[in-house]
Amino acid sequence: MSESEKDRSTEEKIKNAARAVFHRKGFAATRTRDIAEEAGLNLALLNYYFRSKEKLFDIIMLETMMGFMGAMVFVFNDEDSGIEEKAERMVASYIDLLIKEPQIPLFLMNELHRNPAGLAGTLNIKSILFNSVFARQYQEAMAKRSGEPLHIMHFVMNLMGLVVFPFIGRPMLKIIGDLSDEKFVAMMKERKKLVSEWVAGMLKAG
Amino acid sequence: MSESEKDRSTEEKIKNAARAVFHRKGFAATRTRDIAEEAGLNLALLNYYFRSKEKLFDIIMLETMMGFMGAMVFVFNDEDSGIEEKAERMVASYIDLLIKEPQIPLFLMNELHRNPAGLAGTLNIKSILFNSVFARQYQEAMAKRSGEPLHIMHFVMNLMGLVVFPFIGRPMLKIIGDLSDEKFVAMMKERKKLVSEWVAGMLKAG
DNA sequence: GTCTATATACGGATAGAC
DNA sequence: GTCTATCCGTATATAGAC
Numbered sequence: 037m038s039e040s041e042k043d044r045s046t047e048e049k050i051k052n053a054a055r056a057v058f059h060r061k062g063f064a065a066t067r068t069r070d071i072a073e074e075a076g077l078n079l080a081l082l083n084y085y086f087r088s089k090e091k092l093f094d095i096i097m098l099e100t101m102m103g104f105m106g107a108m109v110f111v112f113n114d115e116d117s118g119i120e121e122k123a124e125r126m127v128a129s130y131i132d133l134l135i136k137e138p139q140i141p142l143f144l145m146n147e148l149h150r151n152p153a154g155l156a157g158t159l160n161i162k163s164i165l166f167n168s169v170f171a172r173q174y175q176e177a178m179a180k181r182s183g184e185p186l187h188i189m190h191f192v193m194n195l196m197g198l199v200v201f202p203f204i205g206r207p208m209l210k211i212i213g214d215l216s217d218e219k220f221v222a223m224m225k226e227r228k229k230l231v232s233e234w235v236a237g238m239l240k241a242g
Numbered sequence: 243m244s245e246s247e248k249d250r251s252t253e254e255k256i257k258n259a260a261r262a263v264f265h266r267k268g269f270a271a272t273r274t275r276d277i278a279e280e281a282g283l284n285l286a287l288l289n290y291y292f293r294s295k296e297k298l299f300d301i302i303m304l305e306t307m308m309g310f311m312g313a314m315v316f317v318f319n320d321e322d323s324g325i326e327e328k329a330e331r332m333v334a335s336y337i338d339l340l341i342k343e344p345q346i347p348l349f350l351m352n353e354l355h356r357n358p359a360g361l362a363g364t365l366n367i368k369s370i371l372f373n374s375v376f377a378r379q380y381q382e383a384m385a386k387r388s389g390e391p392l393h394i395m396h397f398v399m400n401l402m403g404l405v406v407f408p409f410i411g412r413p414m415l416k417i418i419g420d421l422s423d424e425k426f427v428a429m430m431k432e433r434k435k436l437v438s439e440w441v442a443g444m445l446k447a448g
Numbered sequence: 449g450t451c452t453a454t455a456t457a458c459g460g461a462t463a464g465a466c
Numbered sequence: 467g468t469c470t471a472t473c474c475g476t477a478t479a480t481a482g483a484c
Contacts, residue, residue, distance in 0.1 A: 046449075062352075064271035067477060078451055083479055142355060145410050146268070149348060152413040162420045187429060189419035190436065197407035202399045204351050204410060207358040213395035214368050223393060230396065237443055252467075274460060284469055289461055291467095 047085050049075045054082075055096050059139040062146050063093050097147055104140060105161065107133055112168040119173040119239065124232040127199055131228050134203045135221055141200045165192075177239045194238060198231045253291050255281045260288075261302050265345040268352050269299050303353055310346060311367065313339055318374040325379040325445065330438040333405055337434050340409045341427055347406045371398075383445045400444060404437045 053075035057066045068089050072079040086092040107129050111122050134140065165171060171188060178185035202209060202224060210220060259281035263272045274295050278285040292298040313335050317328050340346065371377060377394060384391035408415060408430060416426060 062268070062270065064268065065356075068479085069477075079478090080452085080480080081450065084449075087479095089478070142351060145348060145414070146352065148413040150271075152417065161418050165418055166420075186436070187419075189415060189421065189429065190433070192418065193408045193411075193415060193429075193433075194404060194440070196411060197403035197405075198400060199403075201403035201407040201410070204407070205399075205402060207354040208351070209395060209399060211358065212367050212371055212398065213393075214372075215395065223395065223399075227396070227399075230392070233447075234400070234440070234444060237447065238440060241439075241443065273458090285460090286462075286470085287468065293461095295460065 046077065046081060049077060050082060050085055050092070051095070053077075054092050055100070058093060058096050059100070059137070059143045062143065063150070100140060100144060104133075104144060109164055112164070112170045115169055119170065119177055120232075120236045122170055122173070123195065123235050123239075126195065127231045127235070128228045130199045131224050134200070135224055138203045138206065141204050145204065174239075181240055183241075191235070191238065195231075195235055198234065199227070202227070252283065252287060255283060256288060256291055256298070257302070259283075260298050261306070264299060264302050265306070265343070265349045268349065269356070306346060306350060310339075310350060315370055318370070318376045321375055325376065325383055326438075326442045328376055328379070329401065329441050329445075332401065333437045333441070334434045336405045337430050340406070341430055344409045344412065346409075348410050351410065380445075387446055389447075397441070397444065401437075401441055404440065405433070408433070 050071065054071045057070050057074055060066075061070070068082050069079055071092075072082060082089075082092065086095070108126060111117075111125050111129070114122065117125070165188070174188050174191060175185075202220075206220065209215065210217075215223070256277065260277045263276050263280055266272075267276070274288050275285055277298075278288060288295075288298065292301070314332060317323075317331050317335070320328065323331070371394070380394050380397060381391075408426075412426065415421065416423075421429070
């Protein structure tokens with residue numbers, strides 16, 4: 037089956053529609069009818085291809101999770117870059133991803149909250165972090181700088197907080213700051229450079 | 243009516259139960275039956291006291307929003323403290339609040355996403371920020387430091403990202419970092435001091 | 449594979465007894 | 467004010483024609 041045929045197959049149409057609607061409204065608030073309509077197909081086809089709403093959701097969730105984590109894991113184990121360059125690349129690639137697909141973080145945070153074990157257990161992310169080149173470089177950076185060494189999760193929280201939070205809080209931030217969509221996106225692009233500088237500072241200062 | 247009577251009144255019992263369940267599961271996923279059960283009361287009483295699930299939800303949403311914003315607004319307009327002290331106090335009070343009520347941020351972000359205008363329009367938060375003592379002090383700090391002045395919303399994003407995001411991403415962070423609940427809370431307490439230092443650094447460095 | 453029609457379950461809301 | 471019983475719309479899932 038060619039790529040173009042695959043994209044247009046009924047199964048792919050359903051998955052693409054399901055992804056869009058689930059990302060926008062979350063599991064509980066989406067109706068299978070919404071997905072069928074978004075796909076331009078009959079409701080019965082959802083059950084023909086994917087047994088149930090739950091099963092369809094699980095597939096979308098897994099793919100979304102992999103896409104989101106993939107952006108990180110790819111950079112994590114590069115031997116040729118230092119920690120600051122890694123941080124800079126993660127920041128840039130996440131901001132690019134989230135400008136294109138801004139609903140992903142809220143979707144993921146919600147559904148991980150609903151079922152923390154389910155998916156997260158599938159991917160063994162925990163060992164991915166601790167055994168990474170990134171973790172080794174982080175420990176080296178901590179050893180060099182003044183002050184107490186900080187748990188690596190503080191660094192992960194900072195990186196994600198500075199990059200991902202604005203997309204989760206977007207509706208609130210737009211109101212508080214009186215920001216248009218264009219202005220918001222422009223600020224996110226500014227943040228590629230800014231966040232890189234801030235996290236580099238955190239690695240040095242005591 | 244005395245305080246103890248008020249706390250135990252049927253209306254209060256329903257509101258307390260509704261708050262707990264809505265915060266935990268969000269609007270779409272909570273059933274009025276869940277709330278009745280949590281309150282130890284009959285389902286029919288919800289409609290007797292609060293017409294509909296929507297109406298009950300709106301009340302909880304408004305109260306939660308006010309509680310969340312209140313912690314900020316209170317500090318915003320204090321004339322006697324500098325900007326760094328304000329930041330430090332906001333960080334500390336938010337972390338204390340969120341250790342007690344960790345579901346609030348995800349709840350608020352979700353429901354603001356569902357209906358950005360609804361509530362946010364009610365409170366005119368936008369003018370609260372721009373007319374605050376805090377905003378004036380921020381502009382002064384920007385004028386003094388080297389480099390281009392940064393939009394105040396970058397500062398708001400940083401403050402909230404560093405403080406609030408960990409509570410939103412808690413299930414993910416616990417898995418990635420192999421953290422127990424106790425360890426997670428301990429790290430959040432550490433962050434009172436750390437985040438204060440980081441944001442102070444952002445106000446100075448170019 | 450795709451459709452129409454329908455079975456079945458669930459959830460919000462209310463009627464009416466007490 | 468509070469309960470039990472029930473109505474009724476809506477949503478998932480499936481049966482069966484084409």
